[in-house]
Amino acid sequence: MKPPSDLDDIVRTIGECGGELRAGGTDVMARRRVRRTAGPFVDLLGVPALRGVTWRPDGSARVGAMTTVMETADDPRLRAAYPALTATAGALATPQIRTAGTLGGNLLQRNRCAYYRNPHFTCFQTGGDTCPSRDGLHLYSAVVEQGPCIAPHPSSIAMALLAYDAHADVHNRGRMPVRDLYGDGTDPTRDHLLPPTDVLLAVDLPAPVPGERAAYHRAISRAEAEWPLVEAVARVVLDGTTVTSAAVAVGGVAHTPLRLPEVEAALTGAAATPENLLAAAATATSRCTPLPQTGYKVGLLRDTVLHVLEKATAVPDGEAERPRAGRTEGLQEGGTA
Numbered sequence: 023m024k025p026p027s028d029l030d031d032i033v034r035t036i037g038e039c040g041g042e043l044r045a046g047g048t049d050v051m052a053r054r055r056v057r058r059t060a061g062p063f064v065d066l067l068g069v070p071a072l073r074g075v076t077w078r079p080d081g082s083a084r085v086g087a088m089t090t091v092m093e094t095a096d097d098p099r100l101r102a103a104y105p106a107l108t109a110t111a112g113a114l115a116t117p118q119i120r121t122a123g124t125l126g127g128n129l130l131q132r133n134r135c136a137y138y139r140n141p142h143f144t145c146f147q148t149g150g151d152t153c154p155s156r157d158g159l160h161l162y163s164a165v166v167e168q169g170p171c172i173a174p175h176p177s178s179i180a181m182a183l184l185a186y187d188a189h190a191d192v193h194n195r196g197r198m199p200v201r202d203l204y205g206d207g208t209d210p211t212r213d214h215l216l217p218p219t220d221v222l223l224a225v226d227l228p229a230p231v232p233g234e235r236a237a238y239h240r241a242i243s244r245a246e247a248e249w250p251l252v253e254a255v256a257r258v259v260l261d262g263t264t265v266t267s268a269a270v271a272v273g274g275v276a277h278t279p280l281r282l283p284e285v286e287a288a289l290t291g292a293a294a295t296p297e298n299l300l301a302a303a304a305t306a307t308s309r310c311t312p313l314p315q316t317g318y319k320v321g322l323l324r325d326t327v328l329h330v331l332e333k334a335t336a337v338p339d340g341e342a343e344r345p346r347a348g349r350t351e352g353l354q355e356g357g358t359a
């Protein structure tokens with residue numbers, strides 16, 4: 023069907039036809055092929071207002087939902103202000119997917135559990151009353167239990183936006199913290215809480231705090247074209263060597279992207295010494311309840327968090343090097359600013 027260009031038309035059309043919004047199409051078309059979505063698509067491509075980055079005088083940014091992942095990763099001003107966001111966007115999937123996939127589609131994509139994506143199985147997400155992954159293959163599943171569905175949340179960018187305290191702007195609904203798109207993960211039937219008729223307009227990022235630094239790291243089983251086993255973003259402000267504020271978020275470990283308040287509390291007010299970073303990273307595992315095949319994620323979570331903390335608090339070039347605890351080999355990672 024011809025794409026409507028007016029948002030109210032889009033909402034009306036999707037309500038009437040009972041279909042699904044399509045942005046870059048990289049997730050919905052894959053689900054169409056395995057019969058996990060039916061009905062017509064309503065394209066968002068005809069709404070140019072949803073695309074691009076705008077800056078406010080206070081230094082905060084608004085990134086349109088139809089901005090591609092590649093545009094997000096490559097924007098020099100975004101990279102300077104939000105380096106862990108652009109590093110996250112630049113590390114995910116493949117160049118082809120980053121070119122087609124959009125910010126909104128990334129945040130609202132469906133999970134990648136092999137049982138959900140297999141039309142021969144039913145699960146909570148497809149009208150069933152069980153999770154076949156629990157008694158079957160769950161090597162890549164959640165290690166933090168939130169509810170009956172153990173599919174880890176697929177959005178790397180959502181995880182980064184949590185660390186940046188970003189807000190989502192939804193048509194006819196208004197602004198909400200990005201975490202409210204996902205709730206607490208207890209509902210096993212969905213990966214996000216927006217109804218099909220809600221259009222995500224943009225994401226608003228607060229202006230960076232002076233002196234803030236951030237880092238991203240993903241632990242992944244192959245170099246690209248794969249979701250990470252565990253990933254993390256750390257955003258810190260330092261006064262000398264003392265951490266005065268910290269925001270830490272992780273992905274790949276729970277049914278929603280997670281902030282880690284326990285790590286943030288352990289860091290805030292502490293000197294960024296190897297011992298303190300290790301102690302803070304160790305608290306990341308306090309909520310882990312591993313299944314038989316996910317025990318490896320407990321140590322991987324701690325080490326991934328440690329790695330981003332070390333990177334975010336590292337002394338910038340030109341200053342004396344602090345000793346580092348150094349436990350993980352990074353395969354893909356992002357820089358500090």
Ligand SMILES: Cc1cc2nc3c(=O)[nH]c(=O)nc-3n(C[C@H](O)[C@H](O)[C@H](O)COP(=O)(O)OP(=O)(O)OC[C@H]3O[C@@H](n4cnc5c(N)ncnc54)[C@H](O)[C@@H]3O)c2cc1C
Nearest residue numbers: 043045046047048049050115123124126127128130178222
């Ligand atoms: C090999 C591979 C590896 C990948 N690795 C990663 C990874 O490491 N991390 C990661 O995060 N992703 C990864 N991806 C997923 C990829 O990033 C997503 O497929 C892509 O971002 C989805 O964007 P899209 O615009 O194509 O979404 P679409 O397929 O168009 O839409 C996805 C969903 O979002 C809804 N939607 C889209 N835009 C809006 C909007 N504005 N308002 C309301 N609803 C909307 C659609 O209705 C649909 O339900 C990977 C994909 C592949 C194939």
